[in-house]
Amino acid sequence: MEHIFFSGSFIFLFIGMLGGILYPVLGNAGIYMIVPLLMLLTGLPADMAVPIGLAHFAALIIPAAVGHWQTGNLDYKLLLLIMIGFIPGLFLAERIQLNLYVFIPYLILLVGAIIYKIRPFALLPKPNNHFRKITLRVINQLPGKTFLTFSGIKVSFIVPIIVGGLLSFTGKLFGPIAALLLCPILIICLDIPVMVAVATSTVCNFIGMLSFAMWNDFLMIPLNLKILLWLFLGSSITVLVLSSVIKKKLYPVPVAALLVLITSFTLWTLMLGQPGHQVLIQQFSFPSNLLGWFGGVQG
Template sequence: MHVYLPIAEISVNIFLILGMGGMIGVLSGLFGVGGGFLMTPLLIFMGVPPAVSVATSANQIVASSVSGVIAHWRRGNVDFKMGLVLLVGGVFGSSAGVALFTLLRTFGQIDLVINLSYVVFLGTIGLLMLNESLRAIVRSRRPTVRRSKLHQHTWLHGLLLKMRFRRSKLYISALLPLGIGFFVGLLTALMGVGGGFVMVPAMIYLLGMPTGVVVGTSLFQIIFVTANVTFLQAINTQTVDVVLAVTLLVGAVIGAQFGTRLGAKLKGEHLRSLLALMVLGVCAKIAVDLVVTPADLYSVDFLTGRG
């Protein structure tokens, strides 16, 4: 059964889209990520224009994140105070990102920027996470060896505006989570991601938050940042495909509940290693597509009449 996407201007199998939404929902509940780092490339691989994929993925992330937050909140795994600080930075970052997205789209460079951003950020974050998670797994299997602390305080934590985050057991400068939130908000607008693949490692390694609290708090911040991106994209670029977004939402809300239950059964280092492998897989696929010679060397732009 196929459905026509009016903004993307293509027909897609509705059951395939529902399945993709469900899979992303599972990732949301399992890893504390919005799933956009996987959803956006998958939509592009299906033939959806990159600009539409980015804007629509941001919209889909909202529902899957809400579903995941509710499940984690019931378990007491959300630091709302930290989430609000991250959110303030995220709102400013996402607003700046939409403005940059609009500018790049005007110059016709947005597709290239989106693909290159995925390769650079996914590759870097994936390698760092995989390295750390494998080290953690090895240490956990050596009970006689004294385990080192996951987090060490640096001069960044001693900056101005220090705040106490009781749920995360931290007393650090609010400037650090504000900066992380701003950067992730920028990525959300440019890449159509919730930013969880950057947010989760940053919250663990830079802020020093417990892994169990990170997932729910990350999803809480993602809800409002992606909602802001969706609103601004719809107004400024008109690239949000409502039909595609709603179809993805249905599967995502259901999948997030299963992901949350599964995540509660896995260790933190195992979750991080699985996420790292998934990130690197998507990065490799995009990198290959950028360098491999296409089957059709020439195409016609029907909107402008240019070859």
């Protein structure tokens, strides 16, 4: 480990823009790539890259979470049960330390996303799938049934709590890629209606990712907040540009423009409150020292 001064923030802005470009190319898989990009391009260790990636992902899905909440497809009771499982999952994850292994699920996701773009394949099993029927049968036999009025089904309260624990455990260790788990589990294992599953999982992922980031004292470190804002500024500018020029808009243009304005103002305010502040971090020297001044790296 060595001390490296970042004289500028070009690299973080670039990574955010790259994440925004990957979004329409790879679908949702693109916005999960911030964690490996941070680790590869700046050498940040996993315990710093993961909470930054979590907060970045939470910020990006704010419009989607608000939209699903407004449409009224959110199952509040299911959401509450999942959130109850967050805390034990976080405590369990605290006992495990990962670094390079964080790359593995992102590498699998990247390969899968590329294959899907070339030759699409079924992402979820069909309703009459044999293994799905077995899974539903086993879950239906569990005790502690509670009726989810909004979803219109009975389910053991143990299951969504376990799902919440699994989400927080994987999120704490691997970052935003954990968000991929929730919606398929709700549809396949709990037989939640698709629209309700999508809405509930989106809002739950927003709350969860932000909570996991704050669990790491993320907002208590000005450096982390500054890196996050540069990343999000790059992503939101890219999303604004793409939403303005492509037919399939990522965000409504006014929403994307508002995100850029809010992020810019917040970043300006933060930097104004720390005049002359140079970003100092401890990180691995390779490969970030190859980026030169453009990456803001000064030995």
